[in-house]
Amino acid sequence: MMELSKPARATCTLLRLFWWESDRSVRAEAVLRLAAVVSVLLFRGKAGVWLSTIRRQQTQELLRREASSRSVLRYLGALVLLSPVSKIYWRLLRGLRLQWERHLTQHFLVRFLDAQCLGQRFGRPEQEECGSRHPDQRIAADVGKFVQLATSLSLDSLQAGIDLYFYSALLRGISPALSKTALLAAAAGTLVVRFLGRNLPALYGAERFADGNFTYVLTRMRENAESIAFYGGQQHEVKLASDALDLRQNTEWVRLAEKDVVQHFSDQYRQILSLSPALLLVQSSAAGASVDAAVLAQASEAFDIVTRRLMILSENWSDFSRLNTVALELYAYHLEQSNLDSSEGGICLSPLQADYGHVGQTWLSLEDLSLWAGDRILVSSLSFAAPSKGGLLITGQSGSGKTTLLRAIAGLLRGQGGSGHVRRDMAPGHVLFLSQRPYMTLGTLREQLSYPFGFAAGVDDAALCGILKRLGLDHIVLQSKGSLDVVSRWDEILSLGEQQRLSVARILAQRPMYAVLDEITSANDPQHEANMYSCIALTCSAFLSVGHRASLEAFHSRRLRLLGTDGRWELEALS
Numbered sequence: 001m002m003e004l005s006k007p008a009r010a011t012c013t014l015l016r017l018f019w020w021e022s023d024r025s026v027r028a029e030a031v032l033r034l035a036a037v038v039s040v041l042l043f044r045g046k047a048g049v050w051l052s053t054i055r056r057q058q059t060q061e062l063l064r065r066e067a068s069s070r071s072v073l074r075y076l077g078a079l080v081l082l083s084p085v086s087k088i089y090w091r092l093l094r095g096l097r098l099q100w101e102r103h104l105t106q107h108f109l110v111r112f113l114d115a116q117c118l119g120q121r122f123g124r125p126e127q128e129e130c131g132s133r134h135p136d137q138r139i140a141a142d143v144g145k146f147v148q149l150a151t152s153l154s155l156d157s158l159q160a161g162i163d164l165y166f167y168s169a170l171l172r173g174i175s176p177a178l179s180k181t182a183l184l185a186a187a188a189g190t191l192v193v194r195f196l197g198r199n200l201p202a203l204y205g206a207e208r209f210a211d212g213n214f215t216y217v218l219t220r221m222r223e224n225a226e227s228i229a230f231y232g233g234q235q236h237e238v239k240l241a242s243d244a245l246d247l248r249q250n251t252e253w254v255r256l257a258e259k260d261v262v263q264h265f266s267d268q269y270r271q272i273l274s275l276s277p278a279l280l281l282v283q284s285s286a287a288g289a290s291v292d293a294a295v296l297a298q299a300s301e302a303f304d305i306v307t308r309r310l311m312i313l314s315e316n317w318s319d320f321s322r323l324n325t326v327a328l329e330l331y332a333y334h335l336e337q338s339n340l341d342s343s344e345g346g347i348c349l350s351p352l353q354a355d356y357g358h359v360g361q362t363w364l365s366l367e368d369l370s371l372w373a374g375d376r377i378l379v380s381s382l383s384f385a386a387p388s389k390g391g392l393l394i395t396g397q398s399g400s401g402k403t404t405l406l407r408a409i410a411g412l413l414r415g416q417g418g419s420g421h422v423r424r425d426m427a428p429g430h431v432l433f434l435s436q437r438p439y440m441t442l443g444t445l446r447e448q449l450s451y452p453f454g455f456a457a458g459v460d461d462a463a464l465c466g467i468l469k470r471l472g473l474d475h476i477v478l479q480s481k482g483s484l485d486v487v488s489r490w491d492e493i494l495s496l497g498e499q500q501r502l503s504v505a506r507i508l509a510q511r512p513m514y515a516v517l518d519e520i521t522s523a524n525d526p527q528h529e530a531n532m533y534s535c536i537a538l539t540c541s542a543f544l545s546v547g548h549r550a551s552l553e554a555f556h557s558r559r560l561r562l563l564g565t566d567g568r569w570e571l572e573a574l575s
């Protein structure tokens with residue numbers, strides 16, 4: 001079987017996701033829309049030829065001074081009647097594009113999030129195949145670009161086919177020699193354009209990478225503006241951004257130079273070719289006989305359309321190159337997910353086999369789990385069952401692998417960076433993970449508290465205010481004049497310690513059965529720490545936490561120590 005090139009394989013896979021693998025109703029709607037678009041396209045092609053013939057008759061009548069005002073009016077009327085066809089075509093096409101874009105964006109958004117967590121630690125297996133991904137990947141923009149290019153290029157190709165069908169017959173009718181010339185000229189032109197623009201796909205890739213890099217540097221500057229100002233590091237950051245901008249401009253400059261060469265050649269080539277109809281028609285006409293001006297005008301029009309349509313690849317070389325680049329980048333996400341789904345070995349995440357979710361039974365068990373950071377083993381053959389009640393504390397030196405272990409438990413290291421089994425209670429809403437860096441979602445204070453599972457039964461506004469008060473956050477409600485529905489940038493207006501306490505407030509508001517906590521009290525004083533842990537212990541049946549401070553031992557019944565050498569570890573009871 002013929003092996004497809006990488007960009008072709010990427011494009012076909014992305015097309016299949018919508019046109020083959022989407023829900024039946026989605027596909028049916030898309031097919032109907034496509035059928036409408038193609039029908040209008042066919043009609044437009046047929047109407048174009050009809051108008052061309054009427055124009056020829058008009059010109060001939062005008063030249064013979066026989067044109068009646070009735071026939072001119074008829075021609076103008078036809079033009080007016082056909083004028084909305086283009087608008088209808090674009091409206092139908094836009095509807096199809098929006099539907100396709102929405103479907104593909106939703107498909108990739110989940111993968112995008114997974115890829116950010118899974119890929120960032122241990123490299124991406126597909127990178128060799130798909131090239132490096134730019135750091136500021138904007139998934140919706142990429143999907144939009146892909147859909148726009150895929151639809152416009154495939155419909156242009158279809159339109160080219162339709163035009164070729166109609167106009168080549170017309171051209172052959174006028175002059176078979178002219179028809180052959182169009183074929184040869186188009187083949188030669190395409191070969192030259194492919195040679196001149198051979199680097200364009202790679203140049204587009206480099207430009208997108210440089211562009212993403214520049215935006216990424218700016219985003220980091222904005223997000224870390226205060227830390228940079230404390231360091232007095234503005235000059236350094238501005239230099240980094242200027243270097244990134246230089247790189248972006250240079251890559252664009254080089255790409256535009258090659259595009260200009262291709263464009264210049266195409267323009268000149270078309271101009272030279274435009275003389276062919278006159279030359280060939282004069283040569284083939286009988287000596288002394290003049291060529292009919294109307295026939296010449298129609299032959300020129302048909303010759304121009306036929307050569308352009310035959311040269312569809314070279315005429316749109318720049319867009320085809322861009323499509324390749326975007327398709328490869330999106331395909332990388334697709335491969336990543338497939339690799340993870342099909343990967344054998346690695347870390348296997350599965351639900352507990354026994355009937356779980358009841359107090360008194362274990363909710364998390366690790367079997368023969370080993371974790372790596374590059375070549376360094378962090379944890380070797382770790383097996384334990386988390387206590388069904390109370391807390392398990394994980395300690396170890398900085399860099400010993402505590403957070404990595406939590407990532408494995410959360411399923412963020414599936415298939416990579418380790419091996420073994422993680423079995424846990426995966427019933428929705430049962431386990432809440434609080435990460436080292438608190439995450440404040442966008443929206444109101446109420447939405448902060450209900451993120452991600454929603455409120456537990458019986459938790460009303462009065463209860464929410466009580467929870468906030470208990471965690472020393474009642475001033476936030478007072479500032480908002482007692483309202484829980486004020487929208488704010490919570491990550492900017494709350495201190496780090498307050499954000500950590502707000503995360504614990506989520507536990508009180510949502511009441512998960514279990515919690516996994518990564519240094520969630522690191523920015524709080526001992527008094528707040530004690531308060532936070534007593535809230536957690538009263539709400540959750542069992543919890544597992546990572547931390548350095550000795551004061552944490554009082555809230556846990558067992559301790560797992562990561563010893564930091566050769567992946568050794570020990571498990572002990574805390575008195």
Ligand SMILES: Nc1ncnc2c1ncn2[C@@H]1O[C@H](COP(=O)(O)OP(=O)(O)OP(=O)(O)O)[C@@H](O)[C@H]1O
Binds near residue numbers: 122400403
């Ligand atoms: N994206 C990454 N790629 C490669 N190695 C990584 C990556 N992230 C972390 N590591 C390495 O894995 C090791 C364990 O990191 P981890 O964050 O689990 O440590 P930790 O015990 O939680 O440290 P700390 O107490 O400082 O938070 C570290 O040596 C770290 O450099």
